[in-house]
Amino acid sequence: MWKNNFAVCLLSVLISIGSFGCNTQLKNEEGEEQEMPQSEINDVLNRNAEKLMSINGVVGVYVGAQTNGTLCLRVMVKELTEEIQKYIPKILEGHPVEIEISGEIKPMENKE
Amino acid sequence: MKYSISKLLIIPVVAIIINFSGCSRQDNSTSPSTQQQENLLSMENTQVQSVFTIQERHTPKLMENSDVVGTATGLTDDGRLAVLVFVKTEVSKSALNVPTTLEGIPVLVQVTGEFKAMKSGGGGVSHTAKQTPPIQLGTSGGWRHDLANGYCCGGTLGSLVSKGGAQYILSNYHVLEADIVNGGNSRVATAGDPVIQPALIDVSCIANNAQNVATLSGMKSLPGSNVDAAIAQVISGMVRTDGAILEVGTLSATTVSAALNQAVKKSGRTTGLTRSKVSGLNATVSVAYDNECAGGAAFTKTYTGQIVIANSGSKFLNSGDSGSLMVQDVTTSPKAVGLLFAGSSTSAIANPIGQVLSWAGATMVGN
Numbered sequence: 001m002w003k004n005n006f007a008v009c010l011l012s013v014l015i016s017i018g019s020f021g022c023n024t025q026l027k028n029e030e031g032e033e034q035e036m037p038q039s040e041i042n043d044v045l046n047r048n049a050e051k052l053m054s055i056n057g058v059v060g061v062y063v064g065a066q067t068n069g070t071l072c073l074r075v076m077v078k079e080l081t082e083e084i085q086k087y088i089p090k091i092l093e094g095h096p097v098e099i100e101i102s103g104e105i106k107p108m109e110n111k112e
Numbered sequence: 113m114k115y116s117i118s119k120l121l122i123i124p125v126v127a128i129i130i131n132f133s134g135c136s137r138q139d140n141s142t143s144p145s146t147q148q149q150e151n152l153l154s155m156e157n158t159q160v161q162s163v164f165t166i167q168e169r170h171t172p173k174l175m176e177n178s179d180v181v182g183t184a185t186g187l188t189d190d191g192r193l194a195v196l197v198f199v200k201t202e203v204s205k206s207a208l209n210v211p212t213t214l215e216g217i218p219v220l221v222q223v224t225g226e227f228k229a230m231k232s233g234g235g236g237v238s239h240t241a242k243q244t245p246p247i248q249l250g251t252s253g254g255w256r257h258d259l260a261n262g263y264c265c266g267g268t269l270g271s272l273v274s275k276g277g278a279q280y281i282l283s284n285y286h287v288l289e290a291d292i293v294n295g296g297n298s299r300v301a302t303a304g305d306p307v308i309q310p311a312l313i314d315v316s317c318i319a320n321n322a323q324n325v326a327t328l329s330g331m332k333s334l335p336g337s338n339v340d341a342a343i344a345q346v347i348s349g350m351v352r353t354d355g356a357i358l359e360v361g362t363l364s365a366t367t368v369s370a371a372l373n374q375a376v377k378k379s380g381r382t383t384g385l386t387r388s389k390v391s392g393l394n395a396t397v398s399v400a401y402d403n404e405c406a407g408g409a410a411f412t413k414t415y416t417g418q419i420v421i422a423n424s425g426s427k428f429l430n431s432g433d434s435g436s437l438m439v440q441d442v443t444t445s446p447k448a449v450g451l452l453f454a455g456s457s458t459s460a461i462a463n464p465i466g467q468v469l470s471w472a473g474a475t476m477v478g479n
Contacts, residue, residue, distance in 0.1 A: 046394075049396040060461075061397075062392035062394060062395030062396070062418070063393050063394045063395075064372070064391055064392040064420070065391075076397070076456075100459065101458070102457075102458045103456045104456065105398065105399050105456050105459075105461060106399065106400070106455070107286045107401060107454050108267070108430065108431055108434035109265050109432065110265065110266055110267065110313050110382065110434075111263040111264065111265045111406055112317065
């Protein structure tokens, strides 16, 4: 019985943690342009950027928004590798993490 | 394009709106034969009207084919009235199942390519041509000596800033100042060196075919600072003092911070005027730089706090657009948002304009 209650309690905590990030939506009343993301997700990004960037093949990480307006962390990678799939979490401190296969980010000069 | 526009009479149906500036190619000769042909092919001509009717009757069916981009009533090479069918490519032409005649009228299939909308006021603006000074920005440009290792390089002269009472072109470090080794051209970018319009890449690498419009300031933002920026002092009379940008016009002198989903546009050497939306903020990104045009690796810079812009298929930003200013997508006096400098085929990256101006100790030229 105690174990069951503990499991339910733990599940509730996890759900509330998981849903916290998903509720930090940016859409205004018109569903248009957003103000700067809440500092909380920026703090999460800043805390984890160096570690994410150290993963082989990661070239960038930023705060983006999903199509429903939910803020997320987006990780830009050269290509999808097993290492990237293994080490990049799907949720980080309550915020969803998306992988963007961007390829290398290059200076946009031209040469002929 | 193989068909002669002078032989076209009516072009009532195309896939999208076309600005037929090509019509200026029409033969304006008043020779009797031409005059007779024009009379023959007037809208009042009953034969023309009957072919027009046939064309209209079959157009919906013809346009169901995704390769067909339009139809018209025109003439065969021997002067007979015909229904013209425009298709995208030669390959699709052979694969088309179009009859040789429609109700007894010959059908000509012509490979026109895809028709593209040409917006009024913006159509046909070249971002690579040598301009008559004073030039507008959002144009091809670069360091006059950006030639090494069998290649020449260039980017975009993006916008105009003011510093200490003088005007400077704002572009990227890697467009103007990034040659830091003697390497393949026995020189490095040095204060006072000329900046040219257009860039070497648009004059077959021959600097004498371009014009000097500014001189390097010698300020190098990289590798030390968090922006990829350079400024070059304007040579008097060579750049519009109001800072006008091709297809954008003049700016607001004030700037604005980026916001998610913010609509933005830019005017650049390669893709011209393009629009997109801000897709990310506070980006940390790593970008590798060469030590000269087509040179060796110089350093990899990790930026923080950058702006990310949707760039699917490199339609917003592509190679040669570096140095473009990203502004609000509004018609009148847009505010600057960022300095575009890097990207991939999914995302473009811009330095926040506030950081760029702080680094330069400059302000935007605008209203």
